[in-house]
Amino acid sequence: MTALQIDTLDVWFGDGYDRVDAVKGASFAVAEGESFGLVGESGSGKSTILRAITGLAPAWSGSIIVEGMALTGRKRNRAFYKTVQMVFQDPYASLHPRHTVDQVLSETLTLHGLTDIDTRVMKLLDDVGLGGKFRFRYPHQLSGGQRQRVAIARALAGEPDILLLDEPTSALDVSVQAEILNLLTDLRDEHGLTYLMVSHDLAVIGHMCDRLAVMKEGEIVEVMTADTLRQNNAQHPYSRELLNASIVA
Amino acid sequence: MTLLDVENLWVKFPTRQGVFDAVRGVSFTLGKERLGIVGESGSGKSMTGRAILRLIRKPGIVEADRIALEGRNLLDLSEREMRAVRGQQISMIMQDPKFSLNPVMRVGDQLMEAYLLHNNTSKAQARAKSIDMLNAVSIRDAERVMRAYPHEVSGGMGQRIMIAMMLIPDPKILIADEPTSALDVSVQRQVLDIMDGLVKERGMGLIFISHDLNLVSEFCDRVLIMYAGRIVEVCDAGKLHEAQHPYTRGLLNSLPRLDQPRKYLDVLARDESWADAPSVGGQA
Amino acid sequence: MSELTLRQWLLTDAPTSRRHARLASLYQGWLTLRGNTMAMFGLGILIALVLMALMAPLLAPYDPFVQDLSNRLQPLGTEGHLLGTDSLGRDILSRLIYGSRITLYIVALVALIAPVAGLLVGTVAGYAGGWVDVVLMRITDIFLAFPRLVLALAFVAALGAGIENAVLAISLTAWPPYARIARAETLTIRSSDYISAIRLQGAGPLRIITKHIWPLCISSLIVRVTLDMAGIILAAAGLGFLGLGAQPPSPEWGAMISEGRRFILDHWWVATMPGLAIFTVSLAFNLLGDGLRDVLDPKDDNR
Numbered sequence: 001m002t003a004l005q006i007d008t009l010d011v012w013f014g015d016g017y018d019r020v021d022a023v024k025g026a027s028f029a030v031a032e033g034e035s036f037g038l039v040g041e042s043g044s045g046k047s048t049i050l051r052a053i054t055g056l057a058p059a060w061s062g063s064i065i066v067e068g069m070a071l072t073g074r075k076r077n078r079a080f081y082k083t084v085q086m087v088f089q090d091p092y093a094s095l096h097p098r099h100t101v102d103q104v105l106s107e108t109l110t111l112h113g114l115t116d117i118d119t120r121v122m123k124l125l126d127d128v129g130l131g132g133k134f135r136f137r138y139p140h141q142l143s144g145g146q147r148q149r150v151a152i153a154r155a156l157a158g159e160p161d162i163l164l165l166d167e168p169t170s171a172l173d174v175s176v177q178a179e180i181l182n183l184l185t186d187l188r189d190e191h192g193l194t195y196l197m198v199s200h201d202l203a204v205i206g207h208m209c210d211r212l213a214v215m216k217e218g219e220i221v222e223v224m225t226a227d228t229l230r231q232n233n234a235q236h237p238y239s240r241e242l243l244n245a246s247i248v249a
Numbered sequence: 250m251t252l253l254d255v256e257n258l259w260v261k262f263p264t265r266q267g268v269f270d271a272v273r274g275v276s277f278t279l280g281k282e283r284l285g286i287v288g289e290s291g292s293g294k295s296m297t298g299r300a301i302l303r304l305i306r307k308p309g310i311v312e313a314d315r316i317a318l319e320g321r322n323l324l325d326l327s328e329r330e331m332r333a334v335r336g337q338q339i340s341m342i343m344q345d346p347k348f349s350l351n352p353v354m355r356v357g358d359q360l361m362e363a364y365l366l367h368n369n370t371s372k373a374q375a376r377a378k379s380i381d382m383l384n385a386v387s388i389r390d391a392e393r394v395m396r397a398y399p400h401e402v403s404g405g406m407g408q409r410i411m412i413a414m415m416l417i418p419d420p421k422i423l424i425a426d427e428p429t430s431a432l433d434v435s436v437q438r439q440v441l442d443i444m445d446g447l448v449k450e451r452g453m454g455l456i457f458i459s460h461d462l463n464l465v466s467e468f469c470d471r472v473l474i475m476y477a478g479r480i481v482e483v484c485d486a487g488k489l490h491e492a493q494h495p496y497t498r499g500l501l502n503s504l505p506r507l508d509q510p511r512k513y514l515d516v517l518a519r520d521e522s523w524a525d526a527p528s529v530g531g532q533a
Numbered sequence: 534m535s536e537l538t539l540r541q542w543l544l545t546d547a548p549t550s551r552r553h554a555r556l557a558s559l560y561q562g563w564l565t566l567r568g569n570t571m572a573m574f575g576l577g578i579l580i581a582l583v584l585m586a587l588m589a590p591l592l593a594p595y596d597p598f599v600q601d602l603s604n605r606l607q608p609l610g611t612e613g614h615l616l617g618t619d620s621l622g623r624d625i626l627s628r629l630i631y632g633s634r635i636t637l638y639i640v641a642l643v644a645l646i647a648p649v650a651g652l653l654v655g656t657v658a659g660y661a662g663g664w665v666d667v668v669l670m671r672i673t674d675i676f677l678a679f680p681r682l683v684l685a686l687a688f689v690a691a692l693g694a695g696i697e698n699a700v701l702a703i704s705l706t707a708w709p710p711y712a713r714i715a716r717a718e719t720l721t722i723r724s725s726d727y728i729s730a731i732r733l734q735g736a737g738p739l740r741i742i743t744k745h746i747w748p749l750c751i752s753s754l755i756v757r758v759t760l761d762m763a764g765i766i767l768a769a770a771g772l773g774f775l776g777l778g779a780q781p782p783s784p785e786w787g788a789m790i791s792e793g794r795r796f797i798l799d800h801w802w803v804a805t806m807p808g809l810a811i812f813t814v815s816l817a818f819n820l821l822g823d824g825l826r827d828v829l830d831p832k833d834d835n836r
Contacts, residue, residue: 041433042404052278056729081735094726098748100554107744111734136548138558144290154730173289173460175517177502182513200433207505230507245434246507265544265564 002065003162003194004030004053009062011045011052022048022173023060024218035188035195037205037226039242040215046198047089050164053196054086067161082112085155089167095139101125101150102135103185105157112158124153127190129183145176152183156191165197169204181208202246206230214239251533252422252454253279253301253339257314260296260305260478264506271296271309274479277531279422284446284531285469285486287462289500293478294458298424301456302335319421337367340415344427346407350399356410357395360417367418382413386443405436409443415434422454430459441468462489464501473531474500477524483531496523553597555806562828572824578817586634593627598785606800617802619792621782625806628784632807635785639700639769646704648754651711656742656750658712659719670716672710681706681768682775689777696785699778702767707761711754718750751827759822763815770811786811 011023023045030036038046051057053064055074064071067083077189088094095104105121122132128149139147148168155163165184169177181204187193199205205212206226212237213223223235234240257340260272272293277284288294300311317325318338326334335341343349346511351359360379368375376395383391386409390433399407408428414456415423425444430436445468465472466489474482475499482494492498499517544561548554566572585592588626594613602623609617616625658669685702692698723746731745772778773787774794781788786807793804 014761036551041435054729054733056732077658078735081733084733086730086733088726088730090726094730096745096749098730100551101556104550107736108734111731111736111740133547133549136550136554137546138554141546151730154734158734174462174500175289175503178505178514179514181505182516203505203507206507207510225405226510230510241435243507245438 001032001067002029003034003067004036004196005063005088006049006053007063007065009049009052009060009064011048011057011060013058021195022057022221023052025062026176026213026215026218026220028213028220028223030162030194030196032194034211035197035209037162037209037212038055038196038198038215039189039202039212041198041200041242043217044215046215047151050086050196052196052249053084081096081160082158082242083160084162084164085158085160086164087148087151087155087168090171091144091151092139094151095147100136100138101130101142104150104154108154108157114157117240120157123214124157127156127187127236128153129179143176144172145156147170147181148176152187156187159191160193162194162196165195167199168197177204184208202229202242209232214242251278251280252319254295254315254317254511255279255301255313256316258297258300259310259312259314260293260300261310261312263308263310265392270478272300275475275478275480275531276527276528277473277480277483278533279454279456280533281452281454282533283457283469283486285465285472286456286458286475287460287465287472287500288475291477292475294460294475296478297424297475298341298426298456298458301424302339302341304335304341308413336363336420337418338420339422339424340407340420342411342415342425342428343429344412346399349411350407351484352399354398355395356397356399356402360395360410360414360487363414364417378417379413382417383410385416385447386410386413387439403430403436405440406493408432408440412440412444414453419451420453421483421499422456423448423457424456425458426458428457429464430461435513437464462497462504466490471531471533479520479524479526479528480531481526481529481531483521494523495520565828566824569824569827571820572827573820575817575820575822578703578813580822581818582633582814583637585630586637589630589634593624593630593720597623597626597628597631598782599623606796606803608800609802616806617800619789619803620796621699623782625803627790628789629786629807629810630785632784634787635696635779635783636766636769639703640766642697642700643704643707643765643769644758644762646700647707648711648758650704650708651713652715652747652750652754654708655712655715655717656719656746659716660723660742666716671711673712676706677709677713679706682771685768685772686775686777689772694777694780696779696783699772702772703765703786707729709759710761714753714757715750718753719746720828722749756822756826756829759818759825762818762822766811766815766818772782806836 007027009023009026013020013022020153026049038049040046048057052060055076066080069080100120105124106117109117109120121135125131125135130146130149134142134146142150169180172180188195195208197205197208206229209226211223211225212229213220215221216238222234222239224234228234232243234243256276258272258275259270262269262271276298285295286297296305298386299305301316305311305313313324318334323331323334357379361375364375364378379395380391383394388394388406388409393401402410426507429440432440457469466486469486472484472486472489473480474494476496482497484492490501502515503517506515508530539635543557545557548557603622604618605620605622607614607618607835611617614624616629654669654673658666683697684706688705728741728745731741755820769778770787770790773785774791776791778786779785789807790804797804
C-alpha cells in the first residue's frame, strides 16, 4: 500500500515578479513501511516538500495523497496530524525555551486526546532512550542529542504512521548522529513507521533509506534505490557529482 | 621552522557550579604546515583557536606557560599590541561569512578599508589590490563583487571574500574555524582548494578547526584530536584512518558509509579515563 | 546524597518534579539578578518604598493633612520637621511617606492595564496577520499619534479630575508601544520551529498564543514596563502638577511640587523634596529594568 503519493507538486513563494519556484513538478511515491530519502544541496527544495505536506508552505499545486486522503490548501485535519508527524532540523530551535520536557510531551498527548498522560510520558521517554530523570528539565539543560530525542518523542506521541525527518542529525556531532540514527532505525522496526527523510548527506540517506530522490534547483533529477547508489550506478551527472563530493578519498 | 609555540594552554570559565575548564593544558607547535584540530562540540577546539588570539570573552580566562609567535610571547603583549597582531600576523576565518561581513557596506569598500588600515597607500592602489585579492580567491567577475552587498552574494562566495579579506595584510598564520561547515559539499571543495593554494604559495601556517574527520584527513598535514579540553591523539593526516586512540576510532566508526552498509552504526562508548589522561603534546 | 542543601537542590540540572523545575529556574534567575549590583540597588529602593507605603502611619511623624499655619515654610532640619514644612505648615516628610502609597497605586494600576492591553492586541495582530493585523495596528498607530498629555487632558476634562482618571488616561496612551513590541516578538516567534511543531500536533491559535507566545513576550514586556515606569510616574506627577491628577490636599508628589513652585526661589525645599523622591523612584525602576533584561532575555542560555 502507498503511504504517501506526490504528483507534479509545485511549491512557490511570493507572487508575480517576486515569485520563486521552490519545487517544480516533483513526483514520487513512498510505500508503507518504506524509508524514502530526498537529497540535495541547500535551496534545492527538499525541505520545502516536507513543509508543503504539513501545510507550512504558503502555496502549492499538484496532488499530495496521504494514506488515501487527498490534501488541499494549508488546512490539515486531526486525522492528518494523527498520521503524519515531523522532526525538525535544529533541536535547539524546535523546543520551546520555557517549557520543560514534561510540558512539551504532556501538552502534545493532551492535544491528541489521549488519557493516562503520566504513564505515557514515561513510556515515550523510555522509548527514545532518555528515561524519567530528564522529565522535568528545560531545553537548556539538555545536550543537542537529548533535545533531538525529546523532539522525536514529541513526534511519536500521537502514534503516527509516517514520520517526516528534516535533516534530523545535521546539527549534531557524528557520534551523536550515530545514536540518533540507530534510535530511528529501532523506532521504525518497533512502530512500523514510514520515513520520508531529507538530508544533504548522501551517506546518511544511503544508510537510512531504501530509495531516494536527488533534487537540484527544485526538480527531482533522479530516483534510485540505495543499492544503485552504493554500487555507484547513479545515472544523472548531478547525482554522480554529489556522490563524488561525498565519498572519502 | 616554528611559527607558533603553544605550551600548557588553559581556558577557564568561572560558573556558579565552580570553574569550568574548556581547554586543559594543551601544547602544540605550528610550522609552515596545515594543522588540523578535530573534536566534537564542547571539546575545546574553537576555544583553543580563539585563545591564541586572546579572543575569549569575559568572564573566560586564558592561561598558558607560553603562546609564542616566532619567539614573541603573545601573553606579555598589551591589548593594543595584540590588536596589531590580530589581522596583521594572525588572521581568523569564522564559520559563517554572513556574520563576519558588515551587512550595510559594499564588499569592495570593506576590502579596501581592510587594506588601508594596514597599509599607508592611496585609494586607487587599495582598490587594485582588493581586486587582485578577489582574483586570488578565484572570483572571476571581481568588479561586480566589489560593488555587491554581502547579502547579494552566495555562502561560498561570501566565505571566499572573507578569505580574501583575511589575506590582505599577508598574515603569517591563518586560523580557520569551521570555514566550510555552512557550505554545500560541492562549494566546500572549491573553498578548501583556494585556501590550500594560498597557504602553499605564501608559506603560511594554517590551523584548521573542524568537526569533520574526513575533511581534515584529506586537507591537513597533521591532526590533533581533542576530547574534553585535551589533546588525546596526534597523527599524520594521511594516517588518520589508522589512528589508535579509542575515541578517534569511535568517531571514525560512527560515520555512516556508503561502501559498508549495516543496520546499526557503531556508537561511541565514552570512557571516563579519556578525559583524565594527560594531554598529548602536539609538537612537530 | 541525603545531605543535599537547599542551594544544591535549587541549582540542580536534573529537577525531579514540576515544582522543582520551576523553583530551580526562578532561583537561577534570582542569582543572575543578584549578581547585578545596580539592579539590586534599584530593587532595594523599591522594596523600601513598598515597606514605607505599608507602614506609613507608623513611620510618619505627623498626620500629612494637619495644617499648622504658625509653623509654615520651615526650612530643612527644623526641630521635629526633618524635611521642613510646606505653605500650610504640613510636615513634608510625612506627606512624602503617605505620597508613596499614591505613587505605588498609580504604578500598579498602569502596570496592570497598559501591558496587558498591549500584549493582547500585539500578539493577536502578529499571530493572525492579514486584515486583523492591519486593523489592530492602525488603531495602535492612531493612539500613538496622540500626544500623551493632550489626550490625558481631554480624558480628564471629560471624566473629571482625579487619580483614577489620570491613571486611565496614562494607560490609554501607554499601551500602543507594548502592542508594537508584542507584535514584533510574535512575528519572530510565529515562524520558529517550536511553533510549527505544536501546530503539527493540531494546536489551535488560542492555545498557541496563550501558552506558547505569551510566556516569551511577557519577559520583554516586563523589562519594558519597568523601564517605562519612570516615565509613567513622571506623567502622573505631571498631571498632578497641572492640577488634573491627584487633587489637594492629597500628598501626591507631583501635586506637592506644583504647590511648592510658588515659593521655589525663597523656599526651594518645598518643591525639591518631592522632586527628589520622584527622581529616586524613577531611577530605581530604571536600574531594576536593566537588571531584569539580563535575567529575562529568553535567548540567554542561563548558564
